[in-house]
Amino acid sequence: MFEDGTIFNELFIERLNYIIYVILLLIGLHGMIAKNNLIKKLIGMSIFQTAIILFYVSVGVKEGATIPIYLPEHDPHGSHVTNLEENSSSEESHGPVALDADLVKGYANPLPHVLMLTAIVVGVATLGLALALCQKIYQGYGTIEEDELLTKIERQEMRSNPSVAIKSMDSSKMTTVKLEKSVSKPKVSSSPSTQRPNAKLKAEAKTDSSTTKVKTSRVKSVSSKTKPMASKSTTTGSRASKSTTTGSRKSSAKPNTAASQSRTKAKPKPKAKPKASAQKTTASKLKSRTPKK
Amino acid sequence: MSAPEAIIVEDIRPLIAFVAPLVGVFGIAWAGEKRKNLRETFTFLVAIIQASAVLSMIPILMSGKIIEFHIWQVFTHVPLLLRVDGFGLLFACVASVLWIATTLYAIGYMRGLHEHAQTRFYSFFAISLSATMGVAFSSNLLTIYFFYEMLSVSTFPLVTHMQDKEARTGGRTYLGYLLFTSLCLLLPALSWCYVWLDEGNVAMDFLADTGKVGAFGQSTQIILLCLFTFGFAKAGIMPLHSWLPGAMVAPTPVSALLHAVAVVKVGVFCVIRVYADIFGLEVLQNMDGEDWMIAIACATILISSLIALSQDNLKRRLAFSTIGQLGYVVLGATLATEQGVGGSVLHVAMHACGKITLFFCAGAIFVASGKKYVSELRGLGRKMPITMGAFMIGSLSVIGLPPLGGFISKWYLALGALDRDAVWVVVVLLLSSLLNVFYLLPVAVTAFFRTEEKENDTGFKEAPLGNME
Amino acid sequence: MMENAIAWILIFPLFGSVACAILRMGKRKICYPVAVLSMVGALWGGIETLMQVVASEEYTVSYIFGGWTLDSYPRGVGIEFHADILSILITLVVLGVGLIVALYSKLPVMEETPGKESIFYTLFLLQVTGLAGICLTGDAFNLYVLIEVAALTGYGLIAMGSKRAAAATFNYVILGTIGASLYLLGVGYIYIKTGTLNMVGIHDVIEANNLADSATMQVAFILVVVGILIKMAFFPFHAWLPNAYCNAPTVTSSLLAPLVTKVMIYVMIRMLLSVFGVDFSFELTLWTDFMPWLVVVAIVCAAVMALAQREIKRMLAYLIVAEVGYMVGGVWIYNYYGMIGSIFHVISDACMTLCLFLGAGLILRKAKTTHFDGLRGLFSKMPLTMTGFFIGGFSIIGLPPTCGFFSKWYLITGGMVSQRWEYLVVLMFSTMVMVVLFFRLIERIHLAVSESGENLGHGHGDLGLTEEQTRFDEGPLSMLIPLILAASVVLIVGIYNQDVVNLIKIFLAEFNLPKGVDY
Structure with a gap:
């Protein structure tokens, strides 16, 4: 099963690093998009970034290669300095020197790793910033669950936006009136x-004009709730007494309805x-x- | 319109005619509401400068030269170029001279009614006149498009001057129609011409590029023609006409100069330009579907006249009459004969003079008596004999009675139709003239010959002298 | 000093930001002049570089950091700054917008984020550094780093806004990270296949080895483009943008709204044309077939959502999403004129969005709200502000002679030439939507129409406004002048569009884009 050339080998053994990074990537993506908790989202983000780092690092791997540190003739004393001077005089550049191809063979490719150093730094910065944001969100709203956060934000917007607030007040009035109707006999x-x-x-x-609009509006709605209640209660009360009198009259006539x-x-x-x-x-x-x- | 071999002279006067009102706006705005007399002096001054610049170009043109002024290179091959030729100059003369008259009239009108925001009114009036000059002197399609859009936007504050609900609705229709057509129909048509002819090397110039559209296939030509004709919605061709009655909510000077002369004439001016100088008469004559455009123009004439019959509001009646008259002009262009186009060019001028008289009269009646409806005008002829007399003359000219201007242009239109062997067009012309009689004359007749029912209204007299043309 | 002008573009704001960070101790008031001065310096560097680019033979200026050579094959490993005409044009836009916003920022920063001025200006200048760097860099990985620099500072700037800003920024962080990471992944694939990160080098290798057919490069292409599309808030990925820009401080939204999305469009154009090459990007992939349709969906949805908004900043945010659709469409209709239109629209859209957001900031300051209800009759109160605001609006609609008209002209022309009628129709549709949007605003502002559609006056010029509402009361000069400056830039770019377009044409000359129609 594991001989060279089989499909399994080609897909899963030679490219194992790709498979792993893709799985990690998808896990991270899932975490970022589907999770409800903001911190879990950030964990997903970390996994996501780590997957990419893993991908880069695995690309730079070379079997049997050594750390890419250039030691001219493995002789740090003397020849290195002269070598550099020669180079700088001949090529008129003070920059790094390109090596011959056969000299490089034994080294691993350093570039992907170096790139990933930068990427890690960027990732850490992003994570730190996002955590700070989480903190700020928690301070502001008292939650880091996304759905709760959304409802809280919506509620706040309704308060801050006067026209919407008026609408909502209207609707609350409506509902209270309905409630009063359903509760017929106070x-x-x-x-x-x-x-x-x-x-x-x-x-x-009247007095506390300093309180926010929201509060006053709520107070108004409460007062509007109580006002009709008071007036209605008298009328419905009298009506109720009437109905009881008629009921008693009827009950005398028809005893079998007395229970009802x-x-x-x-x-x-x-x-x-x-x-x-x-x-x-x-x-x-x-x-x-x-x-x- | 002019022969291509004419000598071209560089001259700054077209630019002066265009820029003077724009500069004047600063003066008008500076003078403001508090220094009324100064402000109106500025308006006058600008109008006179413009008119004299325009009129002074007549001798140069008479000597067979063409004046050009290069403003700025827009695209690689397309400059923003002002060029004065016969047709443009005729239109510019009419517009600028009538502006002086309108300014005189507007001062009386606006003061008479104690209108608000007069500074804004005069400022935007000047800007729209500047744009009109720009259109008149444009040398290519793109230049015309620029000034056309400028006119659309700058007249919006004038249309919505009253700032009430009616004005808002009117303004919405106005801009909706004009911007929709210019942005959605005209702009693609322009870029089509620009790109598909010779890889953008065409300047869409009225002198140089006439007839190049003939290189397109027949169906493309028809599509282009439709895009252009309906794209210039200011021409008021029938399905896209309803912005004009809506725009009548504007103060009467605006209706008079802009919606009888400047704006609508800019529309038909552009249409004639496109027909005669972009398509070229030969191409048009060889085009298969061109008859349909004639039919649409005829339909516009007849339908709008019929609608005008049923309108009681005097200004609305005049608006529908304008649509019908614009139909004549477009008809002349669609006939694509020398006589027909000549007729429509003449009709632009003739109708402008006739219709502005009518609007002035309507405004004068409104200022003096506050009456807007035809049915209210009974017996008015006795109180305002001069106004109603002018109205009568204007009506007759629009109808096209022989000694007056309207007759000549209609005569040429009929000749053009005969050139094309389109007898039915002549029938339409006659029929519509009859309709003109029916909807215009009753106004004057009511005023003169019906006695007023309630005499003891108010003892109003003639409108202020400024209102007389 | 002159030959290093390209480096000065970044050095000025970078060191300016460091200076601002140091100035945190005590003298906060100096931050504002420091920011303005470093922007002026950067702009000088930008103009100087533009001169050099135009004067040079191949219209490119290359600057290699640290003295690495580019001689080896594949082209070098050092970080190269590669300024050709496109990149320097966009850089100039970034710097110009940065300067105007820096001028504008004096009062709003002091009032909206009191005590945080130095931090704000540090981030502000770093943001400009990042954006200018994105435009100038010639290295694919360096581009990623700079994208993240710009993004991180952007998160910080936005989060300084209202209480809700933090939540909005969080979404932005998540989406932005996904986008940038996908881009990074794509760069990884490119590196595997080509062995270089230099943009010119990548292109050379692709051409030389005919890598267009390789699956690796196809995957890289998809990853890079999708990553960039997410970053630029292309329609399905736009969700972060409106909330972020609405809740950000005034200065932040004025800086980010004109620049961030536009710079990402620049990145897309750069990747498609210079890195992958025209043939690879347009001929060998199926993207040209379906992208215009995606653009149609994007523009229609964004325009409709813009119509539903009742708040200026939010409406503008959706307009940006629609404009992004314009530009993406202009690129993907695969056509010379469309490309000119896209590039020019990047420039003009930056100008007009700047104009609108500066105007919105002034409105917010004076009317205390940007909700449509609060705008009644503002014209008589602040005529100059409104004029500036509407010049921006007219440009978005596309009325001549504002720059918006010319970019739209080229986009329409491109749609015609490539016969993508669906793109053309959707352009017309969104134009009409914008007419409705802005003239609805004009009705509110000029005619004092209230939300219910009535104006409260009694006709004939009476607008039902109180004396206080009509009194002339413009915003402070330090904010008004930048707005007027921005409005005049909109007009000037429009009037001198030929010069800009000629530069763009020089840039596009080396690419084999289809020009005409075989009619």
Whole structure:
């Protein structure tokens, strides 16, 4: 199987270095593109660069060759100096001297290795810079996971961009209104408690102009949430009481629907309670925010 | 238009006519809004310098010479070269002399309406006139293209002068049409000529390179002809005409000089140049599909006249009338006979004078009474007899009644059509003249012979004297 | 000193950057004059070199570092700086843009990156060194190193921007490294086959040994070209560019946007023409068949994305991507005129992009935003800035006599001659898109149209602007003058296009590009 000339030999043994570098290259590429973590991406980048370095170095390898350091006649004393002088006088150049072809045979080709020294330096610089960037990203956003980073950036852009922010505010209004509609029967008793923070909110919105747009917009949206709530709660509350009265009337007429009526009666209570508590929590949150300012 | 063996003289006067308004812009901008009189003096001064430079060239041309001025080498074989020949000079004379009249008119108009941003208005007006001179004196296709684009861009601020929604829409259509055609149709056509004829050794010169297009195959020639005809969309050939009514949102002096004289005439001027001096009449006559271009021109004439009939806004009616009249000019060029081209050259001048009168009248009516619609004009003839009288004369000229200018040019057009044995074209000419009568005369007739319904409106009188031509 | 002019081009900014780095202790204010002076010196060197190149017999000036000889075959191992007309032209563009941006940078650098002036100018000058070096070097590996020098400094410059810049730069780092590494790999293959890294030497070996058929060289070709395409933000690889340029500091984006992509296009032209050779690049590979179609996709996508933007800098960034498509297309339609167009477009695009970005910087400074909403009626506030900005815009559209018209003219001509109609159509399409883009801006700026399409005034000249919005309030002179300078360069390059094109023609004379049509 391993005789000379077979395809296997040609592909996998003689060119083993190529195969290895290509595999490494692809691993690195995969890491750079597919990995979510920025540090893993950088690891991929390192592998990628290392693969190329490996490729260059393996190209420069020569079997049985020695380190390419030129020693004229292996005699560092005397002849070297004269030799150089002769050369410089004859060729009128003070640069390096080209050797004869047969003299070079025993040396490995130094150039690829030298090139890779530079490439390694470049790679280290890139890696260092990228790590610094990672640090900066982590300081800025608190994450180095790419997907989280993207969502955070998006959120920030929405805040910084007024027109988009307005749109998003509109949409949030819409959703809150819908929510209110779905929660049909809040307690009447909750209305004074909601109105009080509402007034506070307004005062706050007026006073703290120093806070960012985002905050005020959020506050506005909250107030807009609470306002219709308060008004609606009274009307729907009265409507609910009406419906219960009619229901009781009907239940007297048709006893078999009483169970369903009781269900409707029972319904508002558990739903309204968490709502009220949520409002309380928001109110308390806002309270907790107000003394800060 | 001129014989090739004419003597060529180097002279700086074409450059003066071109550069004077550009220099004047600095003066106008410097004077600004606060020194109105100074600013308008500058405008006048520039207009007069330009007109005198143009007029002073007439004697030289009469003696059979051609004036040239080399500005700058654009491509290896193509210079930016100004050259004055008969046709160009005629056009330049019309434009520059009418500019003086328009300046007079514009001062009255703009002050009468207390318009904003008058400095900008006068500045860009001067720039567009400079570009018009450039087109008139261009010696090759590339030079013409340069000034053509300059005109498109410099008139944009004039069209959108009102800065309201209507002006914006008008401006969009205006630029959309003009830049689309010039960049997407004209530019390829130019580079086609430049490259495919003799490896770029053709200067696209109007004197030297006439008829070289004949080396192309028939289909290529037709494609080129279409690219050129529709590329110069300022000529208002039918599918690409709708920028012109849109541009009517501009103040009336702009509509009058630019959209009845300078801009649209630049369009047809370019078309005639291309037909007569790039293709050459012989090549055109031998071209197979050339009849289609005649048909398109005729269709433009008839359709636009019919549309004009239905327009109530006076300026829009005049705009569609302009499209129809431009159709005549293009028709003359497409006929590709000496008589036909002569007719269209004449028609450029004649229609310019006639149509600018009409626009001035429309503007004067607007300034004095604020009326824009034909149906509102009843009885106006009694209040503004001079204006409406001028309107009448202008209408008759545009229609082409014998003693007036419009008749001569139409006569030549008809002769040209007969030269080509195209009797149906003559029929179209007659028919369209009839349509002209229908859409122009009622305006004056309404004004003179219908009594006003509500007399106690406002006691307006004639427009300011500056508004009279 | 004169004969070493080519070396001075790099020495001035290099030592300037070192000086700036040293000046970090204390005297930060000196960095600005140091940067400007070293750019002036470099520009002097560039002009001097151009004179030498034009005066020399073969229109090349060669400068070998360290006294190595080039006599041996294959041509030398020493690093050679090889200035022919193309490279010195692009170098001059780099230096000119560098000088104008350096002049412009005084206030923005002080305000946007306070306390980091010396670092900024160090990186700035190194960036210019790297870019000028890319243009001048005659050594394929040295080119890689210089690409990385330019890229690394570019990462640093961009990351100094807003908070988001770091994330944008990170993407740039990843893509840039992939591109440069692929290029390096390709160079490795070239070295295996030819045994030299000198560009002229590589070409000689390929010609002498007829290496065009070898699979190794084909692989090298693909790797090199794909690497360069990634670096130049050609359409599918453009993702890093808009974010990076939008979030970078004003000066950074004004320096990088006109130069980085254009220099990479220069590298592509250099590789195709001088290293691989015309026959190899265009005749023996299938690239000429499909590249124009890729270009069509690239230009259409970039133009459409530019249309969707609501922010000037981001819109300009997508325009750059589209312009890259122009130039790549001009090269790959394989034609004399297309090549002239591409090279000239490199020059003119650098000028007009510079103009636009300088204008955008001034707008950002005065209007506090580059979002379209903030532009209403700016013309009455800063007429000079807007005029300069629109001269750049007209050039991008391609209206005469700006330089953009002439480059577009040659590109169109090239498309005609080689009968690549798809390229021609897409050029027209993107031209129209640019008309829409810029006249939409003009409507905002001149007619004060708001986002919803209404202007808030009551017709007849009333724009609904407050007194403060219309008051004349131009930016500072130190920023305004460079903008006006850039705008006049756009016009001057347009007016003197013949001289530039004649130089390009001298350069292209030795290459056997198809000129006419067998009509």
